[in-house]
Every structure is written in C-alpha cells, then in structure tokens.
Amino acid sequence: MNEKVSEDVKKVVTTGPPVSGMFPPDQENLVDPESHAELDYERCVQCGYCRLVCRVYNTTYAERDYAGGRNRILKSLAHKEIDFDKDKIIDAIYQCMLCGACRTVCPNGIDTLEVFQTYRHTAVKKGVMPEKLAVLRNSIVTNKNPFLESGTDRFNWCDSQSCNEGHMAYERATEHKRKIESGELKADEIQEHLVGYFVGCTSAYRNNELVTATSRILDKLGVKFIVFPDEQCCGSVLFRTGLDDDAMDLVE
Numbered sequence: 001m002n003e004k005v006s007e008d009v010k011k012v013v014t015t016g017p018p019v020s021g022m023f024p025p026d027q028e029n030l031v032d033p034e035s036h037a038e039l040d041y042e043r044c045v046q047c048g049y050c051r052l053v054c055r056v057y058n059t060t061y062a063e064r065d066y067a068g069g070r071n072r073i074l075k076s077l078a079h080k081e082i083d084f085d086k087d088k089i090i091d092a093i094y095q096c097m098l099c100g101a102c103r104t105v106c107p108n109g110i111d112t113l114e115v116f117q118t119y120r121h122t123a124v125k126k127g128v129m130p131e132k133l134a135v136l137r138n139s140i141v142t143n144k145n146p147f148l149e150s151g152t153d154r155f156n157w158c159d160s161q162s163c164n165e166g167h168m169a170y171e172r173a174t175e176h177k178r179k180i181e182s183g184e185l186k187a188d189e190i191q192e193h194l195v196g197y198f199v200g201c202t203s204a205y206r207n208n209e210l211v212t213a214t215s216r217i218l219d220k221l222g223v224k225f226i227v228f229p230d231e232q233c234c235g236s237v238l239f240r241t242g243l244d245d246d247a248m249d250l251v252e
Contacts, residue, residue, distance in 0.1 A: 041115045042078075043108045044071035050102035050112070056095050064092045067102035067112045074119060086128050093120055094130055098240055120242025133241055141246060144232030145201045154199075154231060157208040158215070165219040166212065166227065169197065173226035195225040201233050 050067040051057055057066035064070060073092050076082045096116050103112045129137075136146050143151045158166030179185035197218070203211040218225050238247035 039078075040110050040112075041071040041074045043110055044068055044075075045108065046072060047107060049105045049107060053101040053105055055099065055101070056097060060095070062095075065095050067096075067106070067110075067116075070096065070116065071110075071112075074115070084126060086123075086126065089123060090128055090130055093123055093128070094133070094241075117240060117242065120240075121244050122242075124242040133243075136237065136241075137243055137246060140233050140235075140238060140250070144250075145205060146233065146237050147201065147205045149205050151232070154201075154204045155227070155229075157199075157204060157211055158227065162208070163212040163215055166215040168219075169215060169225050169227045170229065172224075174229050176226065177229055191224060193224065195223055197225050197227050198234070199227055199231060204231075 044067070046068045048068060051069075054066040057069075062069075064073060070092060073082075073089075077084060093116065098113055098116065100113055103110065106112065135148075139148045140146050143149060145151065145154065155170055157163060158170050160167045176185065176190060180187055195218070197214070199211050203214075215225075233250060235247035235250045238244070238250065
C-alpha cells in the first residue's frame with residue numbers, strides 16, 4: 001500500500017463494529033472526521049463507556065442523558081427516523097454539563113463537546129430556548145454579565161478599602177483611557193510591559209477572593225498591570241449554550 005493510499009485509509013473511520021444488528025446493511029457507516037466534524041456523532045457505536053462516567057446519567061438513569069444516547073438521538077434526527085420536537089429535545093441537549101468526561105473515555109475519540117455545542121446552536125436556530133437560558137442570555141446582552149447584576153457593579157471588588165492594588169490598577173487604566181481619548185497619549189506610547197488583567201464575570205461578581213489575591217500577587221511581584229474599565233462578559237456561556245450569534249455580537 002503506497003503512502004497516499006495509507007493516509008486516505010487512516011482518515012476513513014468506520015462507525016459500525018463487526019457485529020450484526022447494530023447498523024442496517026444499507027446504512028453508510030464511513031465518515032471522514034477531518035472534513036465532517038459536525039457529523040462526528042455518526043462514529044458513535046453506543047459502546048456504553050461514556051455511560052459509566054456521566055454524572056448526569058448516574059443521577060437520572062435516562063438513556064438520553066449520556067453521550068451515547070444523545071448521539072443516537074442525533075443520528076435518528078439526521079436519518080429522519082424521528083421528528084424534531086422542540087419540547088422533547090430541550091432536555092436531551094441541555095442536560096449535558098459539558099464536563100468532557102465522555103470525550104476522555106471514548107474509544108473512537110469523538111469530540112462530544114464539539115458535537116453537542118454545535119447541535120445546541122442548530123437547536124437554537126430552530127427555536128429551542130429553555131426558559132432559564134433565555135433569562136441568562138438577556139442578562140448578558142443587557143448587563144454584560146450572566147448573574148443578573150448591574151454592569152456598573154463589575155468593579156465593586158476593587159474599591160480602595162477592599163483591594164487597594166486592584167483599585168490602583170483600575171485608576172491607572174482609566175487615566176490611560178482618558179489620555180488616549182483626549183489625544184494626550186497615543187496607544188503605542190503606553191508603558192512597555194504593562195500587563196492587562198481580564199478579570200471575568202465570575203471573579204468580579206462572585207469569587208472576589210480570587211481576583212483580590214491575583215491583584216496582590218501581581219503587585220508584590222512588581223508587575224505594572226491594569227484592569228479594563230470597559231470589560232464585559234467574554235461570551236463563553238453563550239457559546240457553550242448554542243447562542244453563537246449573540247456571542248459574536250458581544251465580541252464585536
């Protein structure tokens with residue numbers, strides 16, 4: 001077998017084990033995972049390895065709640081074996097916590113996180129939107145954070161009494177911003193090696209101990225750093241829940 005043929009063979013992965021009954025004889029079981037990443041669920045053989053490590057399944061014991069069962073649903077939808085039902089599909093695709101345990105143990109190397117996130121985006125396009133997710137989405141769009149908190153409270157953690165090091169970083173940043181906007185300072189004239197610290201929503205609104213400790217460590221090390229006065233949600237929650245379009249709007 002020449003090298004070209006050998007490489008082509010490596011790219012073709014069978015989704016069906018050498019046993020009868022798992023797939024019908026007329027079903028095409030060959031998928032090129034490099035060019036059809038969105039069809040990676042087709043390579044699932046329902047071996048059940050992921051069932052053993054799925055915390056959701058081991059709580060609900062519902063077949064739809066582990067990766068193999070969820071992949072079976074996606075296959076059935078793709079092959080028109082079942083109809084797309086918005087009400088029934090919500091739990092099947094949103095019970096998953098995207099912890100990645102199933103991806104770790106999958107003998108076929110299926111990127112289950114990519115599969116389920118991609119399908120969440122598809123489902124959202126078809127009108128699937130859990131009520132709690134809609135509330136979260138609206139909070140991010142309106143307040144730039146998923147915690148239903150006011151955007152103006154993002155920097156409450158760094159007042160001079162709570163974290164003076166963070167307070168100084170914030171003051172340093174706002175002064176740079178003011179000078180740049182007024183023309184007193186050009187962006188490329190900002191002090192070399194100045195470090196920008198992106199705090200993030202969880203640290204800013206919930207885990208203040210982390211951001212406070214980080215600020216104090218940076219200051220102790222003599223690092224000149226700033227926090228971003230216009231910081232807003234990074235959009236990770238939106239991407240992971242299928243709201244890619246809203247996430248891209250946030251990025252822009």
